[in-house]
Amino acid sequence: MILPGNASCQGCPISMAMRCLDEISKPVLVIPAGCSTVIAGLHPKSAMNGPVVHVPFPSTHSVAAGLSEAYKRIGVKANVVAWMGDGAADIGFAALSASAARKDDLITIVVDNEAYMNTGTQASLSTFWKARTTTSPAGKTEERRNLALIMLAHKADYVATASVGYIRDLRRKFRKAGVMKGFRFIHVHTPCPPGWKFPSEKTVDVARKAVMSGAWILWEYDGKLKLSKAGEKYASKENRIPLEDYLKQGRFSHLSDEEIRELEQKIDEDWELLLRFS
């Protein structure tokens, strides 16, 4: 759906995820404010060869629900896709939760770069504990929120996490969501070179290391929670790479060894919590 020559930064993970939208038939994109707004193109041009409805920040799911409901009534087949960053998921959380609870017939794709990147890397609810952002210059003091697990608690029809480091897995999940009905939610890990401060050719590398170190867990739920094949072996700690390898990013350069151990412990707790649902 995304055309070449768009306005994304070098090494942008969002444009990588956007390329995978071709797995979903008849998409109608609803995009709130964020990097994706810019990538999708400035008026009167468009970088997407399909319909895009640009909307205000907190309205994404409600506009998407309105579109989906109206298409149903007028007999139009469509996959309404609420395509948002972690920022829109923060500010639009009430609408997201209501949409999931209503089981609106739409696909949500959250491209999570763990901060408000379009406005200049301010901390979001997804920002990693201790990560530096422009509003947490000494490192964030709160832990990240696990959005996908919250969606699972809504008994959404489909919930998955994915990563731009594992495109085949990501494409499979887009494809699967595309042929299902109901409320489908995919949380895509999208490491951001300028925001996280790593070289722009390293996006895939960083994304893979997030999974290999256990910091990003690949799983899906379609009535039953299971770990995705691409990352299931990292459930065992001995299979993981050292966390330090993943943390080689500018936003973590200030961490002490002790803080890294603490981070590791938090990651272990995330695994433990998730596996209770499996």
Next chain:
Amino acid sequence: MQRSVRTEGNRNSSGIKKLLTSNEAIAEAVRIAKPDVIAAYPITPQSPIVERLAEMVDSGELDASFVRVESEYSAMAVVHGAATAGARVFTATSSHGLAYMFEMCWWIAGSRLPAVMAVATRSIGAPWNIHGDHTDIMSLRDAGWIIGMAESAQEAFDMTLQAFVVSEEVNIPFAVGIDAFTMSHTAEVVEVRDVRLPKRKQAYRILPDMEVAVNAVTLGDARMRARYDLAVDLEKSAEVIERTDSEFGSYGGLVEKYRLEDAEYAVVMAGGWCGDAKDAIDMLRDEGVKIGMLRLRFIRPFPEKAVKELPSEILVVDRANTGFRGILGIETSSCGVEVKNVVAGLGGLYVDVDRFYNLFRKFVDGKIEKVEWLI
């Protein structure tokens, strides 16, 4: 000229007389308008409108989708999305609900999508107050909406139906205001006419497989053009309102002129409380005072022409203020006429016929300052 209502008889058809509050009258009008999607969040004193509509949808009386949202913000956003896909849409709100959905009110108007919203006009806090004034609906003034203000349950019924026709012809959302409680919860006899509306039409809709981006980031030229077009079309909507007036109750279009023919003194007001004010005008007329009322049925488009035709002695009685005079006081004086301005009736503070009489008497006696508060 294009006929907005195809069915012959809309002009003269008689309906069934029912005892209805303005809330119920609006729900009846919406049923007749056959919307595709309704989304709403409850708020006093609007809630009975959407409760009634939810009952109609559940009983099958009305074939529409009723989307239960978590906030007014989402109510307007759902309506926005559904209208984008080409659905006929309705929502209702009041007070804090309107404030909460304010961003989406701008967005739907800027997107040039037809939509109808009822507003049971209520005070905005702080402090908490659930009673009537016009503070909420007046805040829509700059957003690019058509804003109508009914005076009776019958007019609320007629204006709601007209709203769908006008909104869908000019591609501008339409708000119908009714005074909190004194209208929203007060029963009157309403003639429910089974009017048939034309099919939904709108300037554009977004469908799968279209290669189009709506509301992408613009620079000044496109934004300036969009805002200019909206302003011009909003003024032009007056023609459609006037043209279709006779099919929806013949109220006089943008204004109702009450005993103004030979008037030397004119009172300018809007909303349900005009009824009591008219009684006071009658009392003064009985005493030989040549006074009348220009009731603004519409705040946008603003009835500039009618204001300019007023006699030189003008009193504007406002139920919403700005920190610099009342809102209608400012609007009316911007038409190039001198006005006296009184702010009254905020938060449901009751202005009865006697108080209106005393106020108008003071006005006629030349004892009203440029701006006064009736406290």
